[in-house]
Amino acid sequence: MSIRRLPEHLINRIAAGEVVERPASALKELVENAIDAGAARIAVALGDGGLGHVDVADDGCGMTPAEMVLALERHATSKLPDDAIEAVETLGFRGEALPSIASVARLTVESRVKGADGWRRIVDNGVVAAEGPAALPPGTRVRMEALFERVPARRKFLRSARSEYAACVDVVKRLAMARPEIGFTLEHDGRRVLSVPPGESEPQRVAALTDRELAGNSVVLDHVRGEVRLEGVAGLPTFNRGVADHQFLFVNGRPVRDRLLVGAVRAAYQEMLARDRHPVVALFITLPGSEVDVNVHPAKTEVRFREPALIRGLIVGGLRAALDAAGHRSVQRPAAAALAAWQSEPVMPVAPALPLPVEQRQYGVWDSRPSFMAAPSMMPAPQGRAEVAMAAPPAAVEHPLGVARGQVAATYIVAEAEDGLVLVDQHAAHERLVLERMRRAMADGGVASQALLLPEVVELDETGCDRLETRLEELAAMGLELDRFGPRAMLVRAVPAMLGRTDVRGLVTDLADELAAYDEALSLREKLDHVASTMACHGSVRAGRILSVAEMNALLREMEVTPHSGQCNHGRPTWVKLGHTDIEKLFGRK
Ligand SMILES: Nc1ncnc2c1ncn2[C@@H]1O[C@H](COP(=O)(O)OP(=O)(O)OP(=O)(O)O)[C@@H](O)[C@H]1O
Ligand SMILES: [Mg+2]
DSSP states (O other): OOOOOOOHHHHHHHHHHHHOSSHHHHHHHHHHHHHHTTOSEEEEEEEGGGTSEEEEEEOSOOOOHHHHHHHTSTTOOSSOTTSOGGGOOSSOOSSOHHHHHHHHSEEEEEEEOTTSOEEEEEEETTEEEEEEEEOOOSEEEEEEESTTTTOHHHHTTOOOHHHHHHHHHHHHHHHHHHOTTSEEEEEETTEEEEEEOTTOOHHHHHHHHSOGGGGGGEEEEEEEETTEEEEEEEEOTTSOBSSGGGEEEEETTEEEOOHHHHHHHHHHHTTTSOTTOBOOEEEEEEOOGGGEEOTTSTTOOOOEESSHHHHHHHHHHHHHHHHHHTTTOOOSSOOHHHHHHHHHOOOOOOOOSSOOOHHHHHHOTTOOSOTTSOOGGGSOOOBOOOSOTTSOOOOTTTOTTOEEEEEETTTEEEEEETTEEEEEEHHHHHHHHHHHHHHHHHHTTOOOEEEEEEEEEEEOOHHHHHHHHHTHHHHHHTTOEEEEOSTTEEEEEEEEGGGOSOOHHHHHHHHHHHHHHSOTTSOGGGGHHHHHHHHHHTSSOOTTOOOOHHHHHHHHHHHHHSTTTTBOTTSOBSEEEEEHHHHHHHTTOO
16 A cells, blocks of 8 residues: 555645535635634625625735735645744634635635735636736635535535525624624625624624514623633523524634533523523633633634633523523513514404393303303403502512502403503413522522421322332422322322412322423432422412412512513513503504
């Protein structure tokens, strides 16, 4: 077997395998070069999702013709002047991107430094195809076309224009978010799809590139631990999404997709979000270059921290503290769709004043439900036992959730706040309060229990009893005191005091069922959110229970002082507010 040195064009093609996977990865390299060149504005134009062409134009420092020749050579970079790779502050440093792209596509580079003439060089699949003078403003323009046209094995892996386009948009968004001081535009097939001006602040840029509603539904964080700083914007748990694409993570200004960071974000939101929901966050971590290795991945999207535990702790702790401080806040407005439905509800014709035949009157003509459904007289009456209507709503600062005015469908509390109408899902809210009270009590040594006047015997199947029996101590710490009572029954002596009147039988039966689903090695503490939800379900504030005005107000006041009370244990909002202006809009007054 003879060993040979590979020719340059083959080396480049091999390197391209790591760096250039699809149009979006080439785009990422080109935009990073524009950023490193000190551009104030970067314009990206794509054809056919990037499969046709990818253009990146910048107004940065530009290159002289001699520099351009070097730039297209392998391992040539202007970014490591003193070999100190740990201290690298630019996005690029490998000196590989341009020659790699040029080896698997047709690459046109045009560049001009201030005060000199422009120059163009075209490299087609590793071979210089043309070169000569070019007219352009100071800066650089790069066009990539015909990616993988000569590399069919790679072309096979390209996806539809639509999904390549989506990946390109994601690249531009992430880099634009990393550099709010730079202006970015993105065009696709001649259509402007994104534009952010130069000189924006970080929160402005994050809001512009994620969701305009994020600003009103997020907390800003800024934490420092030692030499590490964590800044950014974290969406409230209720402002969640079905995919994890709305998480933007940056380390020293470099967008990364790091498992450690993603895991830390997930941990911070645990117990506030259902498994299949994801928060919206943009987190910026700044730390000394010696604390992080950026040279672990050819595409530079992963990093290695010298002290991963510290970084994880900072993210989990920082996010939790910021979200705790947000307290009872949830998404501020009813979901747009619900509002729209409210607006478009057709007005029912008024029932005729004529006397109706008896059976028809029984169900009401206005109610189109078939008669086997509840007749109006059997539906829960609106709970109109209002506060004295004269009482002014309390100042929003004191009582942001307002005073209870009544109850709807025995499930929702209607409250009046100084600035609008508040609707509370009483059961979801109570579930959350129970979880938070339990958490606090567990941290303080245990949940207070309320002894039953008469211990209650609950009959269960034998395996259910066995499961409960192995958890007696843990359940006692949660305020539920029970003992085995023969082969097929449990004797309940006390229940968590915080639950109020409890349906003991239902609670114990449900807990036994739930234990079946838990891994035996798992402590109940780790499942506290589930256990608390189950307990809350059998506590006093169930959906369908009519509450007194005092009970409603007590619930509102407790929500105001409880962390995370804005979302239920599954991440849904526990309350929504319809501001006065929203109400005016509904009535066409605004
Ligand atoms: N838009 C640009 N404006 C000015 N100079 C550029 C531009 N793009 C590339 N260059 C020059 O070309 C060199 C090579 O670019 P290339 O992307 O191949 O490598 P790099 O950015 O140094 O490292 P990496 O491979 O990590 O991206 C750069 O170091 C830079 O000097
Ligand atoms: Mg580069």
